[in-house]
């Protein structure tokens with residue numbers, strides 16, 4: 001598994017930790033509807049927007065793992081702040097420039113993007129083209145036009161985009177559009193295809209600055225449009241030679257970025273829910289018992305724990321592949337789709353466990369904004385329904401199949417002896433492959449996977465064996481369905497979606513086994529691994545079962561079902577006792593809980609939104625033996641005052657020592673902070689939404705300001721003079737950073 005470098009770890013422990021301490025999500029999402037100026041400035045100064053940019057251009061040059069870890073930690077504090085950092089580092093101008101930009105473009109833009117002088121966005125989606133992004137109607141017509149006082153060859157652009165993250169504050173727009181050359185100025189075809197360009201936001205003809213309001217998230221997002229905007233050819237990423245290459249560029253970049261940013265949001269949600277909900281379930285007592293000990297709540301906690309382990313395992317395995325230079329587009333699509341889907345599930349469980357505490361919004365609610373943001377993560381970078389039912393298996397199957405591609409290639413070769421040989425070879429290989437899988441699936445099935453190979457003995461070995469069985473069964477089903485349906489398979493999205501499920505859960509089960517091994521097989525993590533493995537294997541089995549029940553040829557489906565699952569669909573979900581063991585890990589401090597939630601922001605500041613949980617948990621655990629001894633006493637449940645009087649009486653009666661009285665009081669005080677919910681006067685409620693922090697800033701904003709000042713002072717001392725390399729005026733127009741809205745920075 002990929003390991004963080006020293007510089008990445010130092011960044012996480014330093015600037016990221018500082019940034020998280022500065023964040024007050026309620027201030028951001030309710031009062032200000034933007035990040036405070038101090039945070040914008042802090043992010044720019046510390047190059048949060050340049051994580052993927054090489055150091056020679058002034059960026060941080062982080063690995064995929066480093067980048068994802070930063071996004072995870074920030075998002076555990078605020079989704080709005082996480083998304084703001086995510087976008088410039090994800091699919092967008094920097095990523096495209098790095099791979100496809102001209103040297104002049106890189107030299108000019110990358111240093112400016114790294115230090116936040118330029119704020120980028122990338123605009124592909126429009127009112128008429130969402131999931132079907134290839135259908136964008138936005139156009140660029142090749143023509144002559146005036147640029148910097150001279151007549152040059154360029155493009156006249158017209159576009160209408162929406163949902164563009166960072167769009168309202170962007171100083172440079174990455175834009176996708178289709179190029180047309182009706183007058184034949186380039187001497188080729190009229191329609192030249194999707195093309196990407198970088199355009200300074202203040203270019204004449206561009207309208208930008210309005211905002212959407214995506215489910216109370218405060219990251220900047222909005223529409224933009226352009227009317228007869230003229231750009232010279234060298235605004236095209238990679239210059240004129242890259243006309244028509246835009247779609248390939250986007251798809252290639254997406255196959256990496258999709259595995260980093262949004263899956264990290266899922267992991268951040270999982271880890272935060274696991275840690276905070278576990279603690280809350282211990283601290284919140286009803287019927288004189290921690291609610292986390294009731295079986296109903298345990299079920300929810302077990303799912304949170306297991307799914308978090310699963311998402312993190314998937315994240316780690318994918319990042320290792322990316323950091324090894326792979327571009328596993330199907331795996332990254334799986335990770336995006338299923339991590340965000342499980343994000344939905346863990347947050348829903350967390351909301352249920354918190355009851356009213358999760359519902360009543362205010363500065364001390366650490367769940368509600370994440371809950372609201374779920375559909376954002378699910379929709380962007382390929383909405384999940386489409387990704388699941390069309391992309392993962394539909395597009396992945398052929399690409400990953402060991403023989404289909406060669407069969408298709410051979411079939412389209414001009415008729416010749418070589419073509420016949422190539423086709424026969426591919427067909428023979430395919431037939432052998434199918435028969436081997438069929439036999440494996442039958443033997444593994446009839447032996448309840450005991451005859452499948454495994455690198456380990458015992459219970460862990462069983463999971464490897466079951467995975468072998470499921471993978472053989474999957475291969476049989478997939479091959480048959482593709483053979484039967486051929487080209488019409490792409491319309492069978494329900495089948496394709498179930499194949500995607502099977503593939504995804506096999507991936508997660510493998511990732512969990514790999515993670516357990518990479519972590520050194522810690523015994524305390526065994527319940528998490530087992531829960532994940534059982535849950536995933538069950539999902540694979542059920543997906544395959546549903547495929548066979550809906551097989552394109554019904555009778556064949558029945559035969560295959562009896563051949564590959566001769567003992568029936570015998571796998572079960574994690575049982576109650578395993579669920580109990582997982583839930584127990586979450587509600588009390590321990591090594592497994594720490595490992596599971598490693599990488600999120602954690603503080604034990606009792607006045608912090610989640611710090612109060614960290615503060616209270618050990619205090620309450622310390623007070624328990626004393627409370628148990630006093631069980632016969634009438635415990636005072638009402639308010640701190642009543643409780644204090646009760647403790648004072650016990651002290652007077654010599655039933656508790658002074659130290660014990662302190663322990664009881666501290667625990668009580670800390671618990672009350674945890675269960676407290678916010679309330680507002682009707683007037684406050686009316687005013688709060690309209691307030692823009694013009695009068696008294698909230699205490700955290702004051703904190704943020706002082707941190708910002710300290711950092712600015714430090715920077716002033718260290719200020720280096722940065723030589724500004726200007727690129728040829730002809731190629732890239734220099735721009736001052738101009739804000740288009742009331743945005744700081």
Ligand SMILES: Cc1cc2nc3c(=O)[nH]c(=O)nc-3n(C[C@H](O)[C@H](O)[C@H](O)COP(=O)(O)OP(=O)(O)OC[C@H]3O[C@@H](n4cnc5c(N)ncnc54)[C@H](O)[C@@H]3O)c2cc1C
Pocket residue numbers: 121122123124125129130131132162163164165166214221376379380381382383384385386387389390493
């Ligand atoms: C907050 C936010 C930020 C965004 N940021 C950016 C950005 O920075 N830049 C940018 O260019 N875009 C951005 N987007 C756009 C995002 O990528 C699109 O919203 C997404 O591609 C889906 O398009 P749509 O919303 O128009 O939904 P539609 O395309 O209308 O789809 C609606 C539903 O139909 C499903 N669907 C569509 N076609 C199929 C199919 N063939 N099979 C099965 N299901 C299908 C989808 O999965 C979805 O569930 C952002 C969107 C949001 C909401």
